[in-house]
Amino acid sequence: MNTDRETKVHRTRLERHAIGAWLGWPGPRATALLVAVLCALPAFSTDSSPFRVAAGGQPKAVIVVPGNAGPAVEFVANELRDYLGKITGAKFETRGDRAALPTGLNAINVGRTRFAADSGVTADGLEKEGFRIATRGSHLFLLGRDDDGTQFAVYEFLEKYCGVRWFFPGEFGQEVPRNPNLAVKAMDERQAPYFLRRTMYLAWSKGDEPVEVDYQRFGRKWKVGSSVKTVGVHTWGKIIPPAELGPAHPEYFALVNGTRQRDWSKFDGSHEYQLCTSNPEVVRRSIDWVRRYFTEHPDADVLSISPNDGLGFCECERCRALDSGETLEMYGKKHPELADRIITYANAVAEGLTGTHPDKRLLILAYTVYRRPPVRVLPHKNLVVQYADNAEFHYDAARKAERLGGLESWARLTPNLMIYEYYVWGGYVPARGLTPMIVESIQRFQRLGIRLFRTQSRADYGLSGLNYYLAAKLLWNPQLDPNLVLDDYFRTCFGRAAQPMKEYFRLLDERWKAAVLEVGTTDMTPQTVLYFLVSFNPAARARLRALLDQAAKAADTPGHQARVRFFAQAYRYSELTVEGAEQMLELERAGVVTVDKKFPTRVTAFKKPGELAPAERARAVESLRQAVAGWEARGKFMDEIKGRYVIDDAYARTCDTHYEFNPLEKLREIAKLY
Numbered sequence: 001m002n003t004d005r006e007t008k009v010h011r012t013r014l015e016r017h018a019i020g021a022w023l024g025w026p027g028p029r030a031t032a033l034l035v036a037v038l039c040a041l042p043a044f045s046t047d048s049s050p051f052r053v054a055a056g057g058q059p060k061a062v063i064v065v066p067g068n069a070g071p072a073v074e075f076v077a078n079e080l081r082d083y084l085g086k087i088t089g090a091k092f093e094t095r096g097d098r099a100a101l102p103t104g105l106n107a108i109n110v111g112r113t114r115f116a117a118d119s120g121v122t123a124d125g126l127e128k129e130g131f132r133i134a135t136r137g138s139h140l141f142l143l144g145r146d147d148d149g150t151q152f153a154v155y156e157f158l159e160k161y162c163g164v165r166w167f168f169p170g171e172f173g174q175e176v177p178r179n180p181n182l183a184v185k186a187m188d189e190r191q192a193p194y195f196l197r198r199t200m201y202l203a204w205s206k207g208d209e210p211v212e213v214d215y216q217r218f219g220r221k222w223k224v225g226s227s228v229k230t231v232g233v234h235t236w237g238k239i240i241p242p243a244e245l246g247p248a249h250p251e252y253f254a255l256v257n258g259t260r261q262r263d264w265s266k267f268d269g270s271h272e273y274q275l276c277t278s279n280p281e282v283v284r285r286s287i288d289w290v291r292r293y294f295t296e297h298p299d300a301d302v303l304s305i306s307p308n309d310g311l312g313f314c315e316c317e318r319c320r321a322l323d324s325g326e327t328l329e330m331y332g333k334k335h336p337e338l339a340d341r342i343i344t345y346a347n348a349v350a351e352g353l354t355g356t357h358p359d360k361r362l363l364i365l366a367y368t369v370y371r372r373p374p375v376r377v378l379p380h381k382n383l384v385v386q387y388a389d390n391a392e393f394h395y396d397a398a399r400k401a402e403r404l405g406g407l408e409s410w411a412r413l414t415p416n417l418m419i420y421e422y423y424v425w426g427g428y429v430p431a432r433g434l435t436p437m438i439v440e441s442i443q444r445f446q447r448l449g450i451r452l453f454r455t456q457s458r459a460d461y462g463l464s465g466l467n468y469y470l471a472a473k474l475l476w477n478p479q480l481d482p483n484l485v486l487d488d489y490f491r492t493c494f495g496r497a498a499q500p501m502k503e504y505f506r507l508l509d510e511r512w513k514a515a516v517l518e519v520g521t522t523d524m525t526p527q528t529v530l531y532f533l534v535s536f537n538p539a540a541r542a543r544l545r546a547l548l549d550q551a552a553k554a555a556d557t558p559g560h561q562a563r564v565r566f567f568a569q570a571y572r573y574s575e576l577t578v579e580g581a582e583q584m585l586e587l588e589r590a591g592v593v594t595v596d597k598k599f600p601t602r603v604t605a606f607k608k609p610g611e612l613a614p615a616e617r618a619r620a621v622e623s624l625r626q627a628v629a630g631w632e633a634r635g636k637f638m639d640e641i642k643g644r645y646v647i648d649d650a651y652a653r654t655c656d657t658h659y660e661f662n663p664l665e666k667l668r669e670i671a672k673l674y
């Protein structure tokens, strides 16, 4: 067994190989300090006079791009021109850096122009995705270490110095202040993200219009991104494909219930068909596979070598001899813990890769029966461990202790952890407030030295947009004061309606907490309908509605009014969704249907009119009529708000079917009998 001393020495040794160090960065603690120090430094310049962008609605600067600017820099230079135009009312010209500058005008340099080089303003010392915003006399430089950094420099300049805010995509989703005399102070500022991976999918990959590229572009404004390219999740089926190798080599696959034989054609691409990882040939083939992948895809940084989803792990003697002997309970059944055998395998593949690709890393999940860390082996320095958290469930003290306990144990073994988070789960879910949990968890990840993060998220900005907004800010800089971020959001997004809207979002936070505490989290996933019935109970709905009405009265600019309406639409969707679930309970009380206890929108049985007492029929007919009307109204409302980013239409409808959430078809079928 590993002793405390051994694991401590191991972790200290691994700090040198931590994901940041590998990219040529200082260690996590040093970077955290650096970010804090840089943010605290007063603007530096040899010349303290302000840099004038426009005066009296006339341009006082031109935008300059390098002659060899690629599409990313060209794009963001055009964004800058358009935003500055909206702010000042002036028309700005963009030009290459070879021509001489027009006299009497300043220059806003986007990317590495020759003027930047001449002024000694370089990207030297900047980390990946990092940037510099600096003035030198008649020049302003918005300069990244890479194209990502240059894009972030432009958006940071517009946000921090020009007052632009982006709340959600679309016309009213942004606040662009008017200032015909825009000038900014002299400055020299550097920034870089703390989290090297800050992945949020702000779109449903199969979504309708507007196209996904718009969402991705929107994510740039929030500085969502990654300097670490990670490939794959459950990949054993790719490393040793069952259909191809199973018939000739059943010994590569898991021994389950005494047999390695199975229908090799039935593999679905990600579930079961696990490998017998104590077979040296399986390890050899895995090493060949990762070597080939990195040779063919030199831009990939991290490649997954993780088991397929589901269970069905090998029960052969050699595999079992590697296990710790510990068990864990999952969905009411005891399972042997497998982290030791999984890490033994991953270590062997990682070691095998070092000969040809010493700079590449391999991803191994910490998941289901191998979620808790190994006790007999230590993870190889070239492994990245992906750990799934559920911050939204941390209000449940037992659940929080279990998840964070596991995470902290892993963090004692390796700094190379990647968090997988679930800010959304199930597209039909009504509005949820997770802001206290987001703050606490991201700050904790930083304390543990974790620098890689991804979360499930969608284009449901009316329901979850504030959660995403806050997370994006903290992933860039976890040391920001979250209260300042939120207060700024409410003030800029809602103006005079800030107070009731702040209270609205605070109440959403409070209601999610109440739901988790009341329903518990044992064998539950966050899309379970019981949570919404509690969080949006009638008393809460009345308060939420009253706050939105109050905000609608207080808002006094078209932008602020439109944004209150936007969130009121998300609320209306939430209300219709929860009322629909309540109508199913009423139908059950009326004796028409029996519903699933956790998912009352799922009908498990129903009665025909003849099976009801005559006196009960009138209530049954009326309840059915109301339920059908309610679900129809929800569908109609979803059509009305389609494509406006309030909810993720395509995802919501897919999940309505996938999770059997929407009972309308079933209700119509039953209603026909009455």
Ligand SMILES: [Zn+2]
Pocket (backbone or CB within 6 Å): 254, 255, 275, 276, 277, 278, 279, 314, 315, 316, 317, 318, 319, 320
């Ligand atoms: Zn085996």
